[in-house]
Amino acid sequence: MTKLTIEEPLTLPSGQVIKNRFLKSAMSETFAKDGHPNQQHVNLYRAWSHGGAGLLFTGNVMIDHTALGEPGNVVVEDERDLPILKEWAAAGTENNAQFCMQINHPGKQSYRTLSKEPVAPSAIAFTGIYATVFNKPRALSKDEIKELVNKFTRTAVIAKEAGFTGVEIHAAHGYLIDQFLSPKDNQRQDEYGGSLENRMRFLIEVYESIRHAVGDDFPVGMKLNSTDFEPGGFSEDDSIKVVEKMSELGIDLIEISGGNYLNPAMSEGPKEGSNDAYFINYARKIKDLTDTPIALTGGFLSEAAMETALEQKDTELVGIGRPMVLIPDLPNRVMNGTYATIKLPILKTRVPFIDKNAGPLVANSYYEQQMGQIAAGEEPKYSTNGWSPFLRLIRLHGISGLMPRRVKR
Numbered sequence: 001m002t003k004l005t006i007e008e009p010l011t012l013p014s015g016q017v018i019k020n021r022f023l024k025s026a027m028s029e030t031f032a033k034d035g036h037p038n039q040q041h042v043n044l045y046r047a048w049s050h051g052g053a054g055l056l057f058t059g060n061v062m063i064d065h066t067a068l069g070e071p072g073n074v075v076v077e078d079e080r081d082l083p084i085l086k087e088w089a090a091a092g093t094e095n096n097a098q099f100c101m102q103i104n105h106p107g108k109q110s111y112r113t114l115s116k117e118p119v120a121p122s123a124i125a126f127t128g129i130y131a132t133v134f135n136k137p138r139a140l141s142k143d144e145i146k147e148l149v150n151k152f153t154r155t156a157v158i159a160k161e162a163g164f165t166g167v168e169i170h171a172a173h174g175y176l177i178d179q180f181l182s183p184k185d186n187q188r189q190d191e192y193g194g195s196l197e198n199r200m201r202f203l204i205e206v207y208e209s210i211r212h213a214v215g216d217d218f219p220v221g222m223k224l225n226s227t228d229f230e231p232g233g234f235s236e237d238d239s240i241k242v243v244e245k246m247s248e249l250g251i252d253l254i255e256i257s258g259g260n261y262l263n264p265a266m267s268e269g270p271k272e273g274s275n276d277a278y279f280i281n282y283a284r285k286i287k288d289l290t291d292t293p294i295a296l297t298g299g300f301l302s303e304a305a306m307e308t309a310l311e312q313k314d315t316e317l318v319g320i321g322r323p324m325v326l327i328p329d330l331p332n333r334v335m336n337g338t339y340a341t342i343k344l345p346i347l348k349t350r351v352p353f354i355d356k357n358a359g360p361l362v363a364n365s366y367y368e369q370q371m372g373q374i375a376a377g378e379e380p381k382y383s384t385n386g387w388s389p390f391l392r393l394i395r396l397h398g399i400s401g402l403m404p405r406r407v408k409r
């Protein structure tokens with residue numbers, strides 16, 4: 001049998017070898033109680049490492065317990081959870097998989113049930129439906145920015161100590177670093193705002209500080225938006241320049257995604273564009289501009305799409321999220337010829353207001369439930385019924401946390 005391109009190993013600039021081209025992308029597990037990882041994390045990543053992917057990313061791990069992206073996030077700020085972090089890292093590196101911790105700060109994208117007054121580059125509130133779920137942020141001081149650079153670094157150092165084989169800086173999907181990159185969210189007048197060079201400064205400081213602390217042979221990657229699809233926001237041109245700059249600085253891997261809560265292109269794809277890998281047109285634009293390995297994430301379903309993207313060198317790794325929840329051993333199935341392309345379920349409560357306004361949240365809640373199934377040693381359940389994931393959201397946030405309210409600006 002001829003070997004598939006997807007089975008070929010990849011060596012990162014730091015020297016780490018990834019045994020094949022499958023990346024299990026970050027998906028927030030929401031299992032943690034008070035920020036502590038637990039046995040569910042261990043079980044889930046053991047299932048995934050045995051599923052055959054060469055590289056696994058954790059769901060986003062928060063660097064600051066006062067700033068959570070969603071309830072149930074893991075927080076790593078100090079060494080108190082080192083024993084369970086070591087177990088988690090060991091489970092995710094079984095079967096010769098590489099296992100990186102994705103590290104994140106949500107900035108203003110922190111539910112109002114979690115953050116009374118979130119922080120952001122500038123005090124600019126969400127508009128539209130999300131104005132009801134996120135509170136208006138306050139702008140970070142320069143001292144606080146420096147403190148957050150230290151916190152990102154501390155989390156990365158602890159990840160290394162625990163046995164994770166790399167870290168991924170989350171600079172996509174509208175979270176804090178992405179907010180700094182966006183001229184719409186970042187209207188600072190100091191050296192962190194204005195020109196792209198200034199808007200990139202926080203990302204670069206985080207990267208360089210981590211690199212200095214973990215050394216050249218420990219992989220440090222990032223997740224970046226191709227664009228956030230917002231008028232006046234982080235554009236494709238800006239994104240290309242960030243890729244060039246971060247490559248020049250020696251980053252090991254750039255994972256490409258797109259969108260944010262307002263424009264959930266990461267899970268629905270851009271409005272117009274390819275049906276398969278959502279951001280492949282962007283990947284084609286950057287492939288000759290950088291030698292840094294690229295991982296393309298979002299929309300991969302068929303083996304043909306994965307193979308073609310790799311054969312054409314549009315990407316070096318195929319990032320897969322939701323299909324890895326529905327079929328945790330998807331990579332093994334592709335490699336042993338038993339994978340049949342799946343369709344992602346479209347979750348509906350059939351209440352138009354809920355489906356229109358909370359659709360992406362309900363879908364995420366469904367995948368979180370299925371990660372719970374895998375962690376419990378059960379098979380994930382394929383379903384299109386949005387009620388159970390919706391009711392779970394209500395349990396997590398309370399009905400008032402999700403409902404529209406009068407917003408003071």
Ligand SMILES: Cc1cc2nc3c(=O)[nH]c(=O)nc-3n(C[C@H](O)[C@H](O)[C@H](O)COP(=O)(O)O)c2cc1C
Nearest residue numbers: 025026027028059060266298299320321322364367
């Ligand atoms: C339940 C859920 C949680 C997610 N959490 C994260 C996260 O913590 N960090 C991140 O970068 N992306 C997160 N994502 C986005 C995925 O990494 C990925 O970009 C997206 O699902 C598109 O890939 P897919 O089409 O293969 O699912 C999440 C997606 C889902 C469904």
